[in-house]
Amino acid sequence: MTKTYPKASRPSLDNVSVSIEKGEFVFFIGPSGSGKSTIIKLLLHEVTPNKGRVVVNGKDVTSMRSWKRPHFRRSIGCVFQDFRLLPNRTAYENVAFALEVIGKTKAVARRVVPEVLELVGLGGKEHRYPHELSGGEQQRVAVARAFVNRPLILLADEPTGNLDPDTSIEIMRLLDRINRTGTTVVMVTHDSNIVNQMRRRVIEIESGRIVRDQARGVYG
Amino acid sequence: MRMKYVLSEVLVGLWRNVTMTIAMIITMAVSLFMLGGSGLLYQKVGDMKDLYYENVEVSIFLKTDATEEQVDALGQQLEQDPLVRDSTYVNKEQAYERFQQMYADAPDLVSAVKPDQLPESYRVKLNDPEQYKAIYDKYKATEGIDTIVDQSKLLDKVFGVLSGFQNGALAIAIVMAVAALLLVANTIQVAAYSKRREVAVMKLVGASNWFIQAPFVLEAVVAGLFGSILGLLALVAVKVLAAGSSMAALEGLITPISWTDIFLTFPLMAAVGGVVSAVTAWVTLRFYLRV
Numbered sequence: 001m002t003k004t005y006p007k008a009s010r011p012s013l014d015n016v017s018v019s020i021e022k023g024e025f026v027f028f029i030g031p032s033g034s035g036k037s038t039i040i041k042l043l044l045h046e047v048t049p050n051k052g053r054v055v056v057n058g059k060d061v062t063s064m065r066s067w068k069r070p071h072f073r074r075s076i077g078c079v080f081q082d083f084r085l086l087p088n089r090t091a092y093e094n095v096a097f098a099l100e101v102i103g104k105t106k107a108v109a110r111r112v113v114p115e116v117l118e119l120v121g122l123g124g125k126e127h128r129y130p131h132e133l134s135g136g137e138q139q140r141v142a143v144a145r146a147f148v149n150r151p152l153i154l155l156a157d158e159p160t161g162n163l164d165p166d167t168s169i170e171i172m173r174l175l176d177r178i179n180r181t182g183t184t185v186v187m188v189t190h191d192s193n194i195v196n197q198m199r200r201r202v203i204e205i206e207s208g209r210i211v212r213d214q215a216r217g218v219y220g
Numbered sequence: 221m222r223m224k225y226v227l228s229e230v231l232v233g234l235w236r237n238v239t240m241t242i243a244m245i246i247t248m249a250v251s252l253f254m255l256g257g258s259g260l261l262y263q264k265v266g267d268m269k270d271l272y273y274e275n276v277e278v279s280i281f282l283k284t285d286a287t288e289e290q291v292d293a294l295g296q297q298l299e300q301d302p303l304v305r306d307s308t309y310v311n312k313e314q315a316y317e318r319f320q321q322m323y324a325d326a327p328d329l330v331s332a333v334k335p336d337q338l339p340e341s342y343r344v345k346l347n348d349p350e351q352y353k354a355i356y357d358k359y360k361a362t363e364g365i366d367t368i369v370d371q372s373k374l375l376d377k378v379f380g381v382l383s384g385f386q387n388g389a390l391a392i393a394i395v396m397a398v399a400a401l402l403l404v405a406n407t408i409q410v411a412a413y414s415k416r417r418e419v420a421v422m423k424l425v426g427a428s429n430w431f432i433q434a435p436f437v438l439e440a441v442v443a444g445l446f447g448s449i450l451g452l453l454a455l456v457a458v459k460v461l462a463a464g465s466s467m468a469a470l471e472g473l474i475t476p477i478s479w480t481d482i483f484l485t486f487p488l489m490a491a492v493g494g495v496v497s498a499v500t501a502w503v504t505l506r507f508y509l510r511v
Contacts, residue, residue, distance in 0.1 A: 097418075103431075
């Protein structure tokens, strides 16, 4: 498919074709402005391609109506470089908020949230506010929030971009663990260390084209 | 649970920006007060028109030297005229009695006028009061007629003034409504900005659009409803004050506005206040949040 942003001189993604299987762990790498973040936006249906199709979970979402988008998003979890936590809510409340706004009851939240916070290694820190947590811990909250709804796909846009190497590796272990539960993980990064350590499928993008697609690849 | 969440968000939202909320409610109240007042006037003018025009008469005054044949001929002609519903002959004595009644406050004037000096006349009720001109054209050349006077001319002036008031109130209502609308739009933008993080997360995790929008829209609706209640109170205050003041003297002339009328305008005001606020908020959100 091709995606050209209005006013852009060249396509952000030019005739790119990628297929990711259920349960895979995929890295998209490439320099800034290469078009890797556009992949995330296309998968989230935040933008639509000018040419070609986007198929997620077996459904063609290319021409999905915008009112169907909220429901579609519930099957996708998201983690970002800047965490995007609500500063006036505790770790527990941040995760519970994501459940409650899609219509889950408080009772469900009380059962599920401690479980997922335990999973990401934040047991005992449920009632801390984001500013009382380290960067790595904040990102764990974000991962918990993305995963609490048991999505089929977890999208991570440079999740380690704001973290030091050791913390980054911890977050990667967490994502790996989530991947082992059967969740497809798609991660955009330019952190070469991590890519080299994980040895998973690597897709390299440059100027909107795929220049490499390698199973168990390295940063190169 | 979700209802409780939405409602508490509404209250928090209104309170967070309380000065703006008050400004919004006051403008809304003034606008709706004017709208309600204009609606009441419109209704009253309608009632009064029915009442007054029902009794309106065309008076055909005869020359003092008109012969009896001329008077009788005119009487028959009027009787057969399809435009005329009813005509009564008023002779000099009857005219004098009416004159005495009309000017009972001014005995000097009454004593200065003799029955002889007053003209005989036909009081004509028309099937359609608007047809005055036709009557006038038909009879103006008839022998023995002095002048033809149409009371509805005077009524037209009175109603002209009243509908002037009504249009004025409506104009103010519209201007204030525009101000209220802009305030609603601004308030919603501020509210949306202060909750931008929550909104971003909600969009990300797939909260439905109505769930994201509902607190904002309801915030505007609540303000609109408060505004309409204040507007109603203002109308009530006007009625109470008018009843105890110089306006009371006009009671005989203008049919009084009943409490029922006032309270019946409330649904109109509340509906306009609520719907206008809701639509404004919704449109603002579409532009501002893109949800």
